[in-house]
Amino acid sequence: MKGSLAPRSRKIAEACNALAHLGFPEAKVKATLTRLAGLYNNEWKFIEEDNYQAVIEILANEASEEAQGANDASDKRMYNDPRALNVPSMEAVVQKYPIYLNDISKGEESVPIPLVTENSCMELPDFRYIKNNIAYKDAHVDFSINRISDHNCCAQCLGDCLSSSLPCACAAETGGEFAYTQGGLLKEEFLNECISMCRDPKRKHCYYCDVCPLQNDLKKKLRRIKPCQGHLTRKFIKECWVKCGCSKKCGNRIVQRGVKIDLQVFEAPDGKGWGLRSVTALKKGTFVCEYAGEIVSNQELDERNEERSTKQEKHTYPVLLDADWGSERLLKDEEALCLDGTEFGNVARFINHRCDDANLIEVPVEVETPDHHYYRLAFFTTRDIGPMEELTWDYGLNFDDKSHPIEAFKCKCGSSFCRDR
Numbered sequence: 469m470k471g472s473l474a475p476r477s478r479k480i481a482e483a484c485n486a487l488a489h490l491g492f493p494e495a496k497v498k499a500t501l502t503r504l505a506g507l508y509n510n511e512w513k514f515i516e517e518d519n520y521q522a523v524i525e526i527l528a529n530e531a532s533e534e535a536q537g538a539n540d541a542s543d544k545r546m547y548n549d550p551r552a553l554n555v556p557s558m559e560a561v562v563q564k565y566p567i568y569l570n571d572i573s574k575g576e577e578s579v580p581i582p583l584v585t586e587n588s589c590m591e592l593p594d595f596r597y598i599k600n601n602i603a604y605k606d607a608h609v610d611f612s613i614n615r616i617s618d619h620n621c622c623a624q625c626l627g628d629c630l631s632s633s634l635p636c637a638c639a640a641e642t643g644g645e646f647a648y649t650q651g652g653l654l655k656e657e658f659l660n661e662c663i664s665m666c667r668d669p670k671r672k673h674c675y676y677c678d679v680c681p682l683q684n685d686l687k688k689k690l691r692r693i694k695p696c697q698g699h700l701t702r703k704f705i706k707e708c709w710v711k712c713g714c715s716k717k718c719g720n721r722i723v724q725r726g727v728k729i730d731l732q733v734f735e736a737p738d739g740k741g742w743g744l745r746s747v748t749a750l751k752k753g754t755f756v757c758e759y760a761g762e763i764v765s766n767q768e769l770d771e772r773n774e775e776r777s778t779k780q781e782k783h784t785y786p787v788l789l790d791a792d793w794g795s796e797r798l799l800k801d802e803e804a805l806c807l808d809g810t811e812f813g814n815v816a817r818f819i820n821h822r823c824d825d826a827n828l829i830e831v832p833v834e835v836e837t838p839d840h841h842y843y844r845l846a847f848f849t850t851r852d853i854g855p856m857e858e859l860t861w862d863y864g865l866n867f868d869d870k871s872h873p874i875e876a877f878k879c880k881c882g883s884s885f886c887r888d889r
């Protein structure tokens with residue numbers, strides 16, 4: 469339309485306007501916006517999210533870095549006294565978005581995970597931070613080292629398995645190739661296959677049990693046994709471990725080394741409570757974190773769910789370790805396991821749900837036991853992610869299933885594929 473601004477210029481003008489009161493020079497705002505628009509593929513909703521928080525933080529970081537490190541004398545003059553140019557200092561921004569906790573992991577992770585918020589009324593859920601899964605009561609997991617046979621490890625290897633011309637025994641699980649690149653990312657082909665198996669609407673990768681362990685307990689039998697709802701068969705990663713001869717820095721040991729990126733727990737948009745985001749941009753295939761929790765039998769989880777269903781609270785969503793139930797013999801109750809991060813959990817308990825096109829995917833990882841009824845569950849990015857973008861995963865909820873003991877929340881994921889219509 470004649471006389472009106474083109475959408476992109478309008479977006480830039482609106483952002484400059486919104487940020488003007490914080491005193492950022494218009495030229496700087498424009499430069500940062502142009503950079504972010506490229507990074508986010510012109511998805512302005514990410515740039516506009518939370519009152520331009522991503523833009524504000526980048527600008528404030530730049531201002532602070534320039535103030536500290538710039539050799540250019542005029543730059544120094546500009547930023548040594550932010551008031552002179554009305555540029556907010558990093559401290560001012562931190563005051564606006566104060567850090568409420570320096571490290572929710574309390575030193576468990578090798579990088580601190582701060583919790584930041586503007587809203588001091590938001591309560592932190594009551595849970596104990598654990599870095600690794602812990603077995604509860606009768607859940608059957610056997611970590612004994614004699615269970616790892618010679619073909620389950622690469623005892624003869626030295627140094628970094630990824631740098632050898634021949635894949636080691638541990639790569640056999642992933643079709644004779646390592647799942648990781650030399651740069652520590654999940655290989656594109658492997659990742660794309662995981663994504664398409666997970667998002668396949670025809671559910672051709674689902675295994676349907678004759679006698680489903682989820683319907684195995686007596687109480688359910690006395691009610692009405694539902695047919696098996698299907699279990700998604702997933703691709704596994706097998707990492708080298710203690711019986712392998714390679715070094716601890718071997719490139720086939722990513723998940724077991726824990727969180728390595730700068731994460732933040734923050735107040736997620738649209739009233740979803742807390743959420744998780746990465747401070748820096750992440751490439752597609754980056755390992756973010758594991759889902760850690762108590763390893764419990766499904767029977768135990770049923771009992772916990774019944775108890776929790778009466779309480780009105782935000783629920784964590786325990787994950788079923790059913791990625792390979794199709795190849796297992798009939799599982800005993802104590803072998804049909806899941807991870808429950810409600811009372812003992814890690815940073816993954818803050819990741820909110822997004823239907824279908826979430827930017828994280830969970831991949832089963834075999835580390836300390838060759839049994840596939842227990843494994844670790846690791847989150848990798850499904851695409852490139854911008855700084856300060858919320859991290860999400862698809863909990864796999866069926867929003868129409870009214871028989872589940874825990875009622876699903878009203879989904880506010882905002883995805884155009886949202887299943888909660």
Ligand SMILES: C[S@@+](CC[C@H](N)C(=O)[O-])C[C@H]1O[C@@H](n2cnc3c(N)ncnc32)[C@H](O)[C@@H]1O
Nearest residue numbers: 740741742782783784818820821877879880881
């Ligand atoms: C695993 S927790 C995620 C962290 C949670 N937001 C918190 O504050 O602790 C799951 C809970 O977060 C909220 N939640 C997660 N994804 C959501 C979504 N897409 N829409 C609405 N609420 C969501 C629901 O209350 C759900 O019970």
